[in-house]
Amino acid sequence: VKLLNEIKSTFGRTYSIANFTANFHLTKDLDLVTQLGGQTESTYDFYYAGKDVLGVSQSVSGRARRRHDxxxxxxxxxxxxxxxxxxxxxxxxxxxxxxxxxxxxxxxxxxxxxxxxxxxxxxxxxxxxxxxxxxxxxxxxxxxxxxxxxxxxxxxxxxxxxxxxxxxxxxxxxxxxxxxxxxxxxxxxxxxxxxxxxxxxxxxxxxxxxxxxxxxxxxxxxxxxxxxxxxxxxxxxxxxxxxxxxxxxxxxxxxxxxxxxxxxxxxxxxxxxxxxxxxxxxxxxxxxxxxxxxxxxxxxxxxxxxxxxxxxxxxxxxxxxxxxxxxxxxxxxxxxxxxxxxxxxxxxxxxxxxxxxxxxxxxxxxxxGYVRQGVWSEAEKAQAESYGREPGDTKWQDTNGNGVKDIDDRVPLGNAMPSWEASINNRISYKGFSFLLDVGGMKGLSLINTARHLMQNSATSVNSFGDILNAWTPDNQNTIIPAVRTAQDRGNPSEVADSYAVEDASFIRVRNIGLSYTTRVPWLQKLLLKSLTIGANVENAFLWTKYSGFDPEYSSLDAKLDQGVDIYQYPKPRVISFTLNATF
The missing domain is CATH 2.40.170.20 (TonB-dependent receptor, beta-barrel domain)
Incomplete structure (x- = not known):
């Protein structure tokens, strides 16, 4: 409430657009076309954070900004x-x-x-x-x-x-x-x-x-x-x-x-x-x-x-x-x-x-990246120490067999692009009824589920999944989740994204289901209506996937090197709508 009351922000934008087109018929077969266009855009962004807003402007006794673009x-x-x-x-x-x-x-x-x-x-x-x-x-x-x-x-x-x-x-x-x-x-x-x-x-x-x-x-x-x-x-x-x-x-x-x-x-x-x-x-x-x-x-x-x-x-x-x-x-x-x-x-x-x-x-x-094989157990303490690890740490595959965890142990883990993509759309109309069913899917794509990767990682400052309760302990060694460590001991989670974070995101989605009815009965003419249509529609009706994240169809990042990275991506909502259309 304090943030709402003591931070004041105002934003505005104005546009102006002008277009001109001229077509000159020089001969029967030859035309000259000239097109001119212009657009101006002006925005302002004013901001003020009060003197006492903790964590925002308290240390500087208020902050104001005026910006024009x-x-x-x-x-x-x-x-x-x-x-x-x-x-x-x-x-x-x-x-x-x-x-x-x-x-x-x-x-x-x-x-x-x-x-x-x-x-x-x-x-x-x-x-x-x-x-x-x-x-x-x-x-x-x-x-x-x-x-x-x-x-x-x-x-x-x-x-x-x-x-x-x-x-x-x-x-x-x-x-x-x-x-x-x-x-x-x-x-x-x-x-x-x-x-x-x-x-x-x-x-x-x-x-x-x-x-x-x-x-x-x-x-x-x-x-x-x-x-x-x-x-x-x-x-x-x-x-x-x-x-x-x-x-x-x-x-x-x-x-x-x-x-x-x-x-x-x-x-x-x-x-x-x-x-x-x-x-x-x-x-x-x-x-x-x-x-x-x-x-x-x-x-x-x-x-x-x-x-x-x-x-x-x-x-x-x-x-x-x-x-x-x-x-x-x-x-x-x-x-x-x-x-x-x-x-x-x-x-x-x-x-x-x-x-x-x-x-x-x-x-x-x-x-x-690395292939996760599990978590080092106490029985593997000597072997873990040879890799610079200890019981409770993540155990990665020594791909090149040199006895050292290094960047050469990384292997291809999947691809953010599907092996193939398909869709099928059916439309059925019977007298005044109309039915639509649209289904699509992708096969062979993978996503990095950063929500699971980060929220099962005790080193992060964000909240954690309940799975963290299944983290490795001397009494719970049969688990894929490593022991609770400090951020300093665990390191940067994004630098050790491994095969556990990469999931199969293949899916089948019922994208659209629609049903409508159009009537043209004579009594509508008394209401000056030619036709009346009522309908219902469901977007994103059903989804089948093994992906444990919210939605397998989205990537949070657009960069060429970070396609297929799901960073708490908001899922596609299911939208149920009803329509009534009248034609006069």
Whole structure:
């Protein structure tokens, strides 16, 4: 209650958006399109913590802050579009240029040591101690040129080719522009005269083969990511300027080279529709915020770390099972499978905060750590001491058999990406009734259950599970939970995430169940209603999984090295809703 009453916080945001589009018909087949856009965003954040708020501002007799942020975004795109038919030939050409610019500013002022709480953040100068103000100015822009050719002959043969030259301010000098070509082809076999005349056309009405190859670029980096930046901070000698980030004068665009091969089939008068896609995607010059050694003097820096490959298949099937006057039943099913591999890594393997790592020749999103074999017993005291351990400590597998617990004992423990993913959706309608059932699942994925790992660990300052009562003692040696230790003796739990923390998170989830009824009885017309629909829906109805955490479908962290880490992730809620829709 004291925090609510004596901490005052106010936040506000204003937007302004403007867009303009002009289309000039230069000739019958040629158009010039111009688009302009602008957006400004202004936010303010005012904060005051009173003089007597224990643990927040009591030691500094009150703290006030006023912060203002302003962001402006402007876009401009101009392109020529040409379209013409030459008999059975259809040709479309597009050529243009686009520009994007963003400017950001921030100012923050903070003071402490107030003689009274009366002014709060409205008179920040009443604070006797002035914290060095902070300010920021940042700008980013991109400039692109592009062209595209689309050709279609008699709806049988399809061809598309495109080329982009993109420039961005974030990469290093000499690396700011990238070239990204692509092309695709397609063949509608079902439109060939010889196919139409064959008996196969009566069974398979649509047959289309397609393929594509292309390069796309990624320069999603913070402004000045390639620069060595300096900042100011307080010191006993006053405000000093110090380096705050390590530059990278060869930081370049990340490129994704992707090949796709696919087919589309429709059978039995379009009652069965099948799509199949195979893809092979190679990311070159992969961008990563990489942690640096302490000797460098910097915590991290953006680097192009290597090359990775993702390869997989996607299959979709849609069927019309029943379709008559009163009853219609359709089913849609999807299946995806992806395999990744690090083809090249510039330097040694890269490790995340928990057990994630990137290593050449290994899959992405893999967990790498120790294999827990149990807890050292008193009968194993001599052997435990040879590893620098004692009875009651966690017992890890000596993988390399050198008689020492070291980093070479770590092995792959699982992967945060599933071996495959599938879903099936059924819709049934009968007269005015409609029923929906949506089920999905993943197989072969793992998660690090940090809740169990930390809350069965006596070294942490957080609460503990009741399982801690089953911790090792001289009278309870048949357990997987180590003895109660102090934080100093136990160490950092995240540094010893092992196979016990990695769980199989495969699951099947009933994502949606819905039932509705629509009536169009004549008496509704007296109420000026055309129809009335009532319905009920349940989201996240059921879940089957061996995972002991709250929800197997979420990762708490988005970093490339920490996928699949569940840090007290809030579970997906079950939502029951009722609807009433009236059409007039």
């Amino acid at each position: 302003n962001i402006g975004r402007w876009t401009n795109e101009n392109y020529l579009a040409y379209k013409h038919d030459f008999g059975k030939h259809n040709l479309q050409l597009t050529a243009g240029a686009s520009w994007y610019y963003q400017r950001s500013t921030m100012t923050s002022v903070q003071t402490e040591n107030f003689f009274d709480d009366y002014y709060t953040y409205n008179n920040i100068g009443a604070g006797a101690t002035v914290i060095p103000p902070q300010s920021l100015y940042r700008q980013e822009q991109t400039m692109s040129y592009y062209g595209r050719l689309q050709y279609n002959y008699d709806s049988r043969y399809l061809f598309t080719a495109s080329y982009r030259n993109d420039g961005a301010s974030q990469p290093a000098i000499g690396q700011k522009r990238g070239n990204f070509p692509s092309f695709s082809v397609g063949w509608n076999l079902h439109n060939e005269s010889f196919y139409k005349e064959s008996s196969l056309a009566d069974v398979i009405s649509t047959v289309k083969f397609r393929g594509s190859w292309g390069v796309t670029g990624n320069a999603l980096l913070p402004a000045y990511a390639s620069w060595q930046l300096v900042g100011s901070q307080s010191s006993p000698f006053g405000v000093v300027t110090t380096p705050i980030s390590l530059g990278n004068n060869v930081l370049a665009w990340e490129e994704a080279v992707q090949t796709n091969i696919g087919a589309d089939l429709s059978l039995l008068n379009n009652r069965i529709n099948i799509t199949f896609d195979w893809y092979n995607k190679v990311n070159r010059n992969l961008l990563l915020l990489k942690e640096l050694t302490a000797e460098s003097g910097y915590p991290n820096a953006y680097q192009n770390i290597g090359k990775i490959r993702n390869r997989g298949i996607e299959i979709g099937v849609t069927t019309v099972n029943i379709d008559n006057k009163d009853l219609r039943w359709t089913t849609s099913a999807n299946f995806t499978m992806n395999r990744s591999k690090v083809l090249k890594l510039n330097g040694a393997p890269i490790f995340g905060t928990w057990a994630g790592w990137i290593a050449e020749g290994r899959p992405l999103n893999e967990f790498y």
